[in-house]
Amino acid sequence: MTKQFDVIIIGGGATGAGVARDCSLRGIRALLLERSDIATGATGRNHGLLHSGARYAVTDRESAEECIKENMILRRIASHCVDETDGLFLSLPEDGLEFQSKFVEACRAAGIRADMIDPKEALRLEPSANPAMIGAVRVPDGSVDPFRLTMANIIDARAHGAEVLTYHEVSDFIREQNRIAGVVALDRKTGEKQEYRAQVVVNACGIWGHEIARKAGVTINMLPAKGSLLIFGHRVNNIVLNRCRKPADADILVPGDTISLIGTTSSKVPFDEVDNMYVTADEVDLLLREGMKLAPSLAHTRILRAYAGVRPLVASDDDPSGRSVSRGIVVLDHATRDGLEGFITITGGKLMTYRLMAEWTTDLVCRKLSLAARCTTAEEKLPGSREPESEVSRRLISVPVAQRESSIYRHGEMAEKLPNGDAARRSLVCECEEVSVGEVEYALKELDVNNLVDLRRRTRVGMGTCQGELCACRAAGVMAEAGKYCVRRAKEDLVQFLNERWKGMAPVAWGDTLRESEFTMWIYAGVCGLSNQKTE
């Protein structure tokens, strides 16, 4: 049986989730289809930097202005996903001070607060910064958690009537003459196919949008650009550190939740590699070498893991060579561009501008549906950001402090929904990140979790120092008890989860990281008898 919607959005990254929310707030019946889990593409594989726009001020004024506007909006509507850390742009002796004045001027012209401060003052504000700096500028950077941001958009979209299906892969388009009338999606959990119809289909697939567009019969010239990052074991810095020079590799160190991140590298990769990114030894070297210039203590800080994402760079339509690449937002109405009705592609842009991208896309959807509804996503707060943290904390006063603060940090006022009445629910699944049994139960019940990796994105289970050593088996146990899966599948899921953790640790497996992974292997292979072989 075919199901009917007003709009189908393909892609469960920040942009897709943002479009689903914007549409449903404007009364449009939306369906979101994601072939994997939410935020698995570029959304979940970047710095998590809440750009002030300063980084682009000199080279790309338009992006800079978009960033600072969205920055201020996100602080308000997504406060539980944002850490207002501020950022410093350091001039090192090798950079000189020439760029600095141009930089400050460009920031101010774009509407970005930029205060030149004394290096001594900068060092007092951020003791991890390189003391060799010769200049520093303070800007309103911050950090933003992409998983929470995406989830909050999904929760709000659902609350306003949108349907969200993860693990649903679009296999075909339903094409009627010169219009896209819907899609055929494969449910990857059941193996069944289902038709979904809508007046408009939105392609919000990031780099995978290249292939989706091809399936729809149009061509978009995209260039996959890989960016690698390293995660450090704890917060090295509490203020974002940047280099005050033209944007280059490995020049941003972001404090995100309990850790710090250095990135990124940039290299072109072929399309057949985008589903399986590996971080190379050269990239690790480069990230560490450059990172140490921002914060020298990185030299002896434990590295938790390495990962890479793919930016969807789009070649300008008038440049078939693909050399002229836009980093700005690209909304393509394929009706005007290719004569294909009912199909829109939203791409380019960045995590920072996901909301604006969603707004522009939904504006276009509205025009196609002949609706006059106005965008309200810049004003309406996301679920989780609707009450001050201190207020929520007061109401949860009986929960142990680290557990309470962690759950509020992750879920905002939604933390009140966590079952916490009895000692069993307050016992911890993940000790590094203070995830309780109650929080896992909440995620299983409300946040659409299918496996341990999904659970990690919603709760940080397995993201701490031990990388799943103590929590993975406990979490699998809670999932099995909740009836999410049987013992056989629980074991397979554990193997998959641990292998996924190892993939990130392998490029940096030395010192304590290696000791930890050896100990983890000893626990799971030696004590629990878990093996890599498929169970019968």
Added chain:
Amino acid sequence: MTEQSENNFEQCIKCTVCTVYCPAAAANPLYPGPKQAGPDGERLRLKRPEFYDEALKYCLNCKRCEVACPSNVRIGDIIQLARIKFSRKKPGLREFVLANTDLVGSLSTPLAPVVNATVAWKPVKLIMDKVMRIDHRRTFPKYAFGTFESWMRRQRAAQAAFPQQVSYFHGCYVNYNNPPLGRDFVKVMNALGYGVQLLGKEKCCGVALISNGLIGQAKRQAKVNIASIREAVIGRNMPVLGTSSTCVFTLRDEYQHLLGIDTSEVRDRIELATRYIYRLLSSGEASLRFRRDAPKLRVAYHTPCHMEKLGWSYYSIELLKMIPSVELTVLDSQCCGIAGTYGFKKENYETSQRIGEGLFRQIEASGCDLVATDCETCKWQIEMSTSKRVEHPLSILAAALE
């Protein structure tokens, strides 16, 4: 990564053996245990100070977690430093009285008989319980009538006559409560051919000040002590010996780790008397003659927590074994529960006694005549909680000398 590195907590591989060995976590469900309070909590506190949990006050600072840790993480130090840095609870009158062993001691010794009788009187105990929240079930250590220091001043000429000299960090307990232990130490050293001298100026080592949050005062006293120790060690080339395992541990490790005072030049020359004496005897540099008529004495040795951390209980045990009249049993190394001033506080009394339960049972079952230990607060706890008397190994040794 050096041992002194700030990021020492990252060496933790989450094996959790520290929590298994933690006496406080086993007895008190409100305490999250050393792994969570230490390395795990540190990571969260680096994110936001709001993650500091006041339940860290339940840590005994026994350092048994550090002894258990296979990754060399300074778990106990991490917890104590977090308390120093983040605790919002200000020390009150009770903390001031319990922590200022020096001041309270010097006020009490001239009036010792009166003070001892007063604090042992039930109504006074009840008032102290109600007003200061010092548990009324606790027995207070008795004060001596006259300090050890005043006795030592009278020995100056006699001690100076010995060819070799050591200096002695006697600590508050020997000075105010148990001068006979100090005299026993002097007797043993003299028998070995060594004279004993006081430090130029000695203040309380400050262990109770640290655990009660009086950090500024602890630092001031530590500086005075280290200056005197430096003068003895570097100026006069004398080792500094102590009879209290906690004082010695504090001078050697806590000053550097918790108070940030550089002790590297003198640390190796600050040691426990039993270790120094054992070395003299085992190397043949000196010898002792024991009484032949001494009656048989069944002694059970208890290893104090800070002795375990120092790794030096071996020396006290071996020394006791050298005494012909002593028949020695070594008790399992476990915390007695008092942890200095911790057990005196009303809210900790039950936990304190629960921690010690196993030890008390083992002592009663051992059939010993006497318990030996190097720590004064362990002595108070065991004497209060069992039927046995407790002596320092050196007092037992002194009594056995010819």
